[in-house]
Amino acid sequence: MIKLSNINFIREQRHILHDVNLHIREGENWVVLGRNGSGKTTILEMVNGYHFPSSGTVEVLGHRYGTVDLRELRRSIGYISQSLFEKLNRADPVWEVMATGAYAYLRFYQEIPEEARLKALELLERVGLSHLKDQPLGTLSQGERKKVMLARSLMADPKVLIMDEPCSGLDLYERERMLKSVQELCGHGITVLYVTHHIEEIMPLFTHVALIEQGRIIAAGPKHEVLKPELLLRVFDVPLELEWFQGRPWAKVIQNGVEEHA
Numbered sequence: 335m336i337k338l339s340n341i342n343f344i345r346e347q348r349h350i351l352h353d354v355n356l357h358i359r360e361g362e363n364w365v366v367l368g369r370n371g372s373g374k375t376t377i378l379e380m381v382n383g384y385h386f387p388s389s390g391t392v393e394v395l396g397h398r399y400g401t402v403d404l405r406e407l408r409r410s411i412g413y414i415s416q417s418l419f420e421k422l423n424r425a426d427p428v429w430e431v432m433a434t435g436a437y438a439y440l441r442f443y444q445e446i447p448e449e450a451r452l453k454a455l456e457l458l459e460r461v462g463l464s465h466l467k468d469q470p471l472g473t474l475s476q477g478e479r480k481k482v483m484l485a486r487s488l489m490a491d492p493k494v495l496i497m498d499e500p501c502s503g504l505d506l507y508e509r510e511r512m513l514k515s516v517q518e519l520c521g522h523g524i525t526v527l528y529v530t531h532h533i534e535e536i537m538p539l540f541t542h543v544a545l546i547e548q549g550r551i552i553a554a555g556p557k558h559e560v561l562k563p564e565l566l567l568r569v570f571d572v573p574l575e576l577e578w579f580q581g582r583p584w585a586k587v588i589q590n591g592v593e594e595h596a
């Protein structure tokens with residue numbers, strides 16, 4: 335589904351990605367876990383074709399970038415990021431913003447097809463936000479906005495769904511509601527690539543994890559093999575114990591270790 339091979343990315347004389355290899359197969363859902371500035375968003379933007387590698391190749395859904403019409407391919411790729419939200423019109427009602435997702439438009443300038451309206455309403459129902467359908471996008475809370483963006487990304491029936499820190503800025507309650515929606519709505523025929531720096535966001539839906547440290551993938555594979563304290567120490571520079579609870583990993587920081595380490 336997604337194959338990054340020997341990717342290097344250099345900008346402004348900075349080597350941002352070093353020899354990145356990532357192979358995501360059908361039926362797998364991946365989390366890329368790493369600290370701020372480690373290169374996670376850069377990887378996602380490369381999968382979306384917004385950045386081109388300085389060397390190496392990117393293949394998505396069997397198409398190699400550089401030889402394919404990206405506008406066409408992007409119809410099969412859903413992307414949830416803060417920067418997309420900022421491009422949408424905050425005065426538009428929620429259902430209309432949702433409907434634009436079916437066509438990858440930012441706004442409608444003609445009558446909205448009934449089919450798109452009905453699908454928007456159905457997806458709003460599935461994330462439990464039907465009651466907000468006529469409310470202007472800009473008036474929604476952070477948690478509501480994120481869920482609308484998740485539902486909007488599914489309007490075009492993507493084969494690949496890319497999420498860049500979809501829970502950032504959410505309180506515990508809203509984060510858990512968002513993660514529940516991700517768990518419920520994604521997966522079925524959609525390959526998910528999810529970026530975060532929070533270990534506990536690795537929901538049961540996710541099968542694989544890639545750990546990134548300063549632009550290098552230091553481990554990648556099935557989550558139970560990769561989420562090991564010694565590898566997480568390298569990523570976060572904080573000694574941790576990991577506990578699995580209800581199918582999710584939870585990190586406990588070893589305080590003395592932090593002091594020794596600092």
Ligand SMILES: Nc1ncnc2c1ncn2[C@@H]1O[C@H](COP(=O)(O)OP(=O)(O)OP(=O)(O)O)[C@@H](O)[C@H]1O
Nearest residue numbers: 345346348350368369370371372373374375376377
């Ligand atoms: N076009 C560019 N020119 C120069 N440096 C860049 C460019 N794009 C990204 N970077 C740098 O590359 C590094 C990785 O950025 P990236 O946004 O991919 O990190 P991230 O892991 O997503 O971080 P965060 O978790 O904070 O969002 C950062 O240090 C950033 O400043």
